[in-house]
Amino acid sequence: MEQRRLGVILSGVTGxxxxNQHLIRSVLAIIKQGGVKVSPELTLMPDPILVGRNENKLRALAEAHGPDAIGKPLRHTTDLDAVLASKDEEIFFDASLTQLRGNFVGKAIEAGKSIYCEKPTATTTAEALALAEKAERAGVKNGVVQDKLWLPGIRKLKMLIDQGFFGKILSVRGDFGYWVFTGEVDDQPAQRPSWNYREEDGGGIMVDMFCHWRYVIDNVFGPVASLVAHGNVDLDSRVDESGKAYKATADDSAYGIFLLEDGTVCQFNSSWCSRVRRDDLLTIQVDGTHGSAVAGLRECWVQPIAATPKPVWNPDIPQPIDFTANWSQVPNATEYDNAFKIQWEMFLRHVALDEPFRWSLREGAKGVQLAELGLQSWKNRQWVDVKPI
Ligand SMILES: NC(=O)C1=CN([C@@H]2O[C@H](COP(=O)(O)OP(=O)(O)OC[C@H]3O[C@@H](n4cnc5c(N)ncnc54)[C@H](OP(=O)(O)O)[C@@H]3O)[C@@H](O)[C@H]2O)C=CC1
Ligand SMILES: O=C1CO[C@H](CO)[C@@H](O)[C@@H]1O
Structure with missing residues (x-):
């Protein structure tokens, strides 16, 4: 049995x-399961090195997840240039702040590493495309996290589409969000990093979430042709990690209508200022001529035309229909591993075995494009076309 080692530089790993998702639930989980078993003869084994600017944080992370967890020390360093120059490391992964992505990934491309990174790959389409082109020119393998594609709920939706459950799909409605505390009240600290709420630091829900909506829509429902969007800074004052009040300058709610090439209408509401009274933090409802489905992160409920109740509008009496009845849950017919881990395993196979991996920096740039067009539509109060890139 051959074990092929893959040196993986993890940047932004202290975030x-x-x-959580990349070190613990993906790379370390892969090590703990004995690597990626390709065949009885071959296993791929990631060997991570944690990179960052803060020696203490890196050491604490390495100690917390090293010998006791995986039976050997976790390597760490603050010297990014040295580690990029090392022939022992094959893959560079980045989950640092969005605004730092271009610099870190750009250096790693120049060092000839295979690139994998978080979304968004930039805050403007021009920068995101330039990064993709740089990687393509250098001939390095590259990929961007598109985790939602491997969420059980979304996989179930895709399965229903492939099975023809919906008939003709008429519309798609995504509702995403939850209440993110402002931190202004003691004992209710914010549960997300403060940079997300500062436009000048690469924050904003449109930049954050439209990247996801782009690959979800393109891959599950079909190519996006045009959009109209509106955003809002709902809460303009928040408190940061050090307890200091700051001015929130970035949109914390965003509303988009996306028209697909085949005429299907998809709308996605995204908000960090909304209290949840639905099945999950993200739900996607698909209505078709033969049936409807509502997917959450893990579960998916369906209602075929034959089980569809016939409502009659009458606000003068209590609602006689229980609208949550007459839906059935799509069973778990397979094991659903962590979405990030699934994509990591595919990327490792891509690097080691040359297997196809289509979630590239160019695909990531399409997400940034949708976000930028969303901001443009909001600013100019108009529909915009999505040009091929
Ligand atoms: N796919 C998905 O579902 C999600 C993706 N994301 C994306 O992941 C990325 C990170 O987000 P998140 O983890 O929430 O952010 P965090 O603020 O928690 O983490 C930021 C990371 O960047 C590092 N960093 C910050 N400033 C610098 C600097 N000047 N130089 C070097 N390193 C720096 C931090 O290091 P240090 O610890 O030293 O400060 C930390 O490792 C973003 O691009 C975000 O859009 C976010 C959420 C979900
Ligand atoms: O997918 C995601 C889940 O939610 C977060 C927002 O609240 C995003 O930052 C992230 O990209």
Whole structure:
């Protein structure tokens, strides 16, 4: 049995996403399961090195998840240039602040590393495309996180579409969000980093979430042709990680209508200022001629035309129909692994075995494009076309 080692530089690993989804639930989970088993003869084994600017944070992270968790020390360093120059490391991954992505990823491309990184890849389409082109010119393998595609709820929706459950799809409605505390009241600290609420630091819900909506729509429902969007700074004062009040300058709610090439209408509401009274933090309802479905992050409920109740408008009596009845849950017919881990395993196979991986920096740039066009539509109060890139 051959074990092929893949040196993986993890940048931005001290952040929320870097630590939880990428280090613990993806790379370390892969190590703990014994690597990615390709065949009885071959296993791919990531060997991470944690990179960042804060030695203490890196050491604490390495100690917390090293020997006791994976049976060997976790490597860490603050010397990015040295690690990029090392032939021992093959892959560079970045989950640092969006605004730092271009610089870190650009350096790693120049060092000839295979690139994998979080979305958004930039805050403007021009920068995102330039990064994709740089990687393409250098001939390095590259990929961007598009995790929602591997969420059980979205996989179930895709399965229903492939099975023809909906008939003709008429509309798609996504509702995303929850209440993000402002931190102004003691004992209710904000649960997201403050940079998300400052436009000047790359924040804003449109930049954050339209990247996701782009690949979800393109991959599940079909190519986006045009959009109209509106955003809002609902709460303009928040308190940061150090307890200091700051002016929130970025949109914390965004509303988009996306018209697909085949005429299907998709709308997505995204808000950090909304209290949840629905099945999950993200729900997507699909209405078709033969049936409807509502997907959450993990579950999906369906109502075929034959089980569709016939409502009659009459506000003068209590609602006689229980609208949550007559829906059935799509069963879990398979094991659903962590969405980020699934994509990591595919990327490792792409690097080691040359297997196809279509979620590239260019695909990531399409997400940035949708966000930028959303901002443009909002500012100019107009529909905009989505040009191919
Ligand atoms: N796919 C998804 O579902 C999600 C993706 N994201 C994306 O992931 C990225 C990170 O978000 P999140 O984890 O929430 O952010 P965090 O603020 O939690 O983490 C930011 C990271 O960037 C590092 N960093 C910040 N400033 C600098 C600097 N000047 N130089 C070097 N490193 C720096 C931080 O290091 P330090 O610890 O030293 O400060 C930390 O590792 C964003 O691009 C975001 O859009 C976010 C949420 C979900
Ligand atoms: O997918 C995601 C889940 O929610 C977060 C927003 O609240 C996003 O930052 C993130 O990209």
């Amino acid at each position: 929320r996403m870097g630590t």
